Amino acid sequence: AIQMTQSPSSLSASVGDRVTITCRASQGIRNDLGWYQQKPGKAPKLLIYAASSLQSGVPSRFSGSGSGTDFTLTISSLQPEDFATYYCLQDYNYPLTFGQGTKVEIK
Amino acid sequence: QVQLQESGPGLVKPSETLSLTCAVSGYSISSGYYWGWIRQPPGKGLEWIGSIYHSGSTYYNPSLKSRVTISVDTSKNQFSLKLSSVTAADTAVYYCAREVVNFDYWGQGTLVTVSS
Numbered sequence: 001a002i003q004m005t006q007s008p009s010s011l012s013a014s015v016g017d018r019v020t021i022t023c024r025a026s027q028g029i030r031n032d033l034g035w036y037q038q039k040p041g042k043a044p045k046l047l048i049y050a051a052s053s054l055q056s057g058v059p060s061r062f063s064g065s066g067s068g069t070d071f072t073l074t075i076s077s078l079q080p081e082d083f084a085t086y087y088c089l090q091d092y093n094y095p096l097t098f099g100q101g102t103k104v105e106i107k
Numbered sequence: 108q109v110q111l112q113e114s115g116p117g118l119v120k121p122s123e124t125l126s127l128t129c130a131v132s133g134y135s136i137s138s139g140y141y142w143g144w145i146r147q148p149p150g151k152g153l154e155w156i157g158s159i160y161h162s163g164s165t166y167y168n169p170s171l172k173s174r175v176t177i178s179v180d181t182s183k184n185q186f187s188l189k190l191s192s193v194t195a196a197d198t199a200v201y202y203c204a205r206e207v208v209n210f211d212y213w214g215q216g217t218l219v220t221v222s223s
Binding site: 036042055096097100 | 154168208210
């Protein structure tokens with residue numbers, strides 16, 4: 001199975017900060033990667049698919065990049081509603097595997 | 108608007124079988140795509156359990172494969188999860204989701220507790 005290593009596991013940031021989260025795959029996965037946001041008690045929400053495509057309705061401050069083994073989710077200007085946990089998911093092959101998650105907290 | 112809703116017992120005894128159903132509205136399962144189950148133990152990360160195509164072909168997480176069965180009922184527009192021989196480690200929120208490119212629509216999730 002492909003291992004997805006996500007970092008950092010948590011970070012503290014202020015409103016307006018630029019935030020970057022990374023995900024590394026144990027083997028090449030082309031651009032078959034998605035990013036999710038999850039708030040407490042809620043289902044995950046798809047933000048980015050195919051590594052860099054913005055899901056409909058998601059604010060443009062979210063962006064994704066990368067291909068192969070290294071991927072990045074960037075929030076250009078952190079907003080109060082962005083404090084949440086973020087996960088990556090590779091859908092290159094089965095079994096699908098998630099990163100461990102990154103909790104974004106208020107500084 | 109595509110909607111998914113999980114249903115099933117919230118409490119299951121150890122060694123018994125967990126059974127959940129996901130009812131889909133706003134989209135016909137027969138039209139295509141894969142449909143998946145994902146779980147999240149309390150305070151932990153997400154784990155993919157398995158996925159099923161409308162034709163019935165399935166993929167399972169190897170760590171659960173011996174205990175998991177996912178099936179689809181296109182006439183009722185729903186799909187189901189069975190997990191046998193459960194232990195406390197199977198206590199989690201269970202989500203169903205549509206798998207297009209990644210999982211684009213999710214159910215709200217249902218907490219299943221394994222306890223006697």
